[in-house]
Amino acid sequence: MPTISYRLPQVRQLATELPGPASRALAERRAAVIPAGVASTAPVYAADADGGVILDVDGNSLIDLGAGIAVTNVGASDPAVAEAIAKQAARFTHTCFMVTPYEEYIAVAEQLVALTPGDGPRRAVLFNSGAEAVENAVKIARHATGRNAVVAFDHAYHGRTNLTMALTAKSMPYKHGFGPFASEVYRMPMSYPFRDQAGLTGPEAAARAITAIEKQIGGDQVAAVIIEPIQGEGGFIEPAPGFLPAIAAWCRENGVVFIADEVQTGFGRTGRWFACEEEGVVPDLITLAKGIAGGMPLSAVVGRADLMDSVHAGGLGGTYGGNPVACAAALAAIGRIRELDLPGRAAELGARTKATLQELAAAVPAVGDVRGRGLMLAIEFVREDGTTPDADLTKAVAAACLKQGVLVLTCGTYGNVIRLLPPLVIGEDTLADGVAVLVDAIRAEAGVPA
Numbered sequence: 001m002p003t004i005s006y007r008l009p010q011v012r013q014l015a016t017e018l019p020g021p022a023s024r025a026l027a028e029r030r031a032a033v034i035p036a037g038v039a040s041t042a043p044v045y046a047a048d049a050d051g052g053v054i055l056d057v058d059g060n061s062l063i064d065l066g067a068g069i070a071v072t073n074v075g076a077s078d079p080a081v082a083e084a085i086a087k088q089a090a091r092f093t094h095t096c097f098m099v100t101p102y103e104e105y106i107a108v109a110e111q112l113v114a115l116t117p118g119d120g121p122r123r124a125v126l127f128n129s130g131a132e133a134v135e136n137a138v139k140i141a142r143h144a145t146g147r148n149a150v151v152a153f154d155h156a157y158h159g160r161t162n163l164t165m166a167l168t169a170k171s172m173p174y175k176h177g178f179g180p181f182a183s184e185v186y187r188m189p190m191s192y193p194f195r196d197q198a199g200l201t202g203p204e205a206a207a208r209a210i211t212a213i214e215k216q217i218g219g220d221q222v223a224a225v226i227i228e229p230i231q232g233e234g235g236f237i238e239p240a241p242g243f244l245p246a247i248a249a250w251c252r253e254n255g256v257v258f259i260a261d262e263v264q265t266g267f268g269r270t271g272r273w274f275a276c277e278e279e280g281v282v283p284d285l286i287t288l289a290k291g292i293a294g295g296m297p298l299s300a301v302v303g304r305a306d307l308m309d310s311v312h313a314g315g316l317g318g319t320y321g322g323n324p325v326a327c328a329a330a331l332a333a334i335g336r337i338r339e340l341d342l343p344g345r346a347a348e349l350g351a352r353t354k355a356t357l358q359e360l361a362a363a364v365p366a367v368g369d370v371r372g373r374g375l376m377l378a379i380e381f382v383r384e385d386g387t388t389p390d391a392d393l394t395k396a397v398a399a400a401c402l403k404q405g406v407l408v409l410t411c412g413t414y415g416n417v418i419r420l421l422p423p424l425v426i427g428e429d430t431l432a433d434g435v436a437v438l439v440d441a442i443r444a445e446a447g448v449p450a
């Protein structure tokens with residue numbers, strides 16, 4: 001793996017209790033002007049970040065196993081990205097691509113068309129957030145097919161706008177009290193190997209979903225099926241082999257647009273540039289965000305030209321879509337992902353980490369499942385019966401990690417999953433230290449000493 005240099009010491013080092021005095025003072029200021037609806041995982045406030053660490057305002061250096069929810073794949077201050085942002089900002093920060101277009105947008109679109117799975121003529125359109133990309137992928141699919149129905153899956157997460165809330169499965173905290181939701185969205189059973197009845201294969205789970213689609217909607221009524229190749233917020237659910245290819249094949253046979261939502265899985269996270277590549281699935285449309293631009297807000301829909309060109313002039317857009325500074329950051333970030341072979345790094349470091357977690361699972365019954373690919377890994381916690389979700393243990397483990405200076409994120413429909421999403425540039429020793437803290441915390445909270 002290529003050697004990576006860092007600006008900050010890649011260490012876990014606590015200078016104060018967490019949160020320290022400066023974080024506590026910021027928390028007081030926050031409470032006066034920011035609603036509690038905006039929640040934060042960490043009780044500390046960032047002062048600096050580089051590679052696999054975040055330095056808080058009290059001088060505490062934390063190991064970051066969250067990457068700002070799978071965004072800072074190249075780190076939060078990659079020098080090439082920072083330089084590209086500064087240079088572009090010094091030229092122009094905005095002209096609006098719908099008013100005065102600029103080359104940086106075209107260059108990003110060229111990169112995305114070249115990098116994403118698929119052959120034949122394809123197009124790319126840029127937006128700002130993942131949800132905006134998902135909204136527009138559905139717009140394109142509905143416009144191109146003349147159909148209205150959209151299929152999403154159990155445990156799905158697609159955003160917090162009205163349509164993407166309708167596509168998202170979990171009510172609290174994402175949807176509760178925010179209805180009514182967009183119509184013509186249908187939810188189908190997912191392949192969830194750990195929780196499916198024993199031995200349900202990918203093709204069998206796909207047949208279950210396809211039968212439900214055909215009986216509840218009718219294949220000729222469906223504009224699109226949207227799915228995360230590995231479900232993120234829903235619990236890092238990796239469908240059984242064969243599930244995605246079977247769903248994609250059914251879509252092709254029925255003129256349904258297959259949308260892969262790779263907002264969380266994209267840009268090297270799963271050990272490949274894009275997760276769909278694992279089973280050779282070629283989406284009709286793919287939504288991208290998070291790892292795309294080194295932390296700058298940018299998203300995209302990339303896909304078949306015949307679908308995207310079906311939209312009338314002016315049908316796609318938005319004021320900030322494809323902001324030039326974000327585009328400059330994306331060009332630099334994509335270059336760094338390629339230069340450092342971050343998909344390969346994620347595969348190598350992820351395999352080592354997964355092996356460590358699987359050893360732990362053999363010794364700790366509360367670890368019901370270890371799953372994922374690359375540096376998108378998860379641990380699902382269960383009670384003594386081996387299946388009842390244990391959200392309390394999950395919270396206790398995450399709190400214990402933070403106390404030791406390791407920031408981990410939880411997720412899952414049942415709140416019982418700890419996920420590992422470190423920056424892909426994290427140092428080997430830094431990652432190993434963070435994982436060791438996690439393993440110790442799990443053993444301690446589950447009452448299984450080493």
Ligand SMILES: Cc1ncc(COP(=O)(O)O)c(CNCCCC(=O)O)c1O
Nearest residue numbers: 129130131157158159228232261263264
């Ligand atoms: C697959 C997938 N599609 C779409 C989205 C939405 O992306 P935005 O950039 O947050 O809109 C996500 C965002 N996931 C993290 C959101 C966390 C939170 O808001 O609490 C995703 O993972």
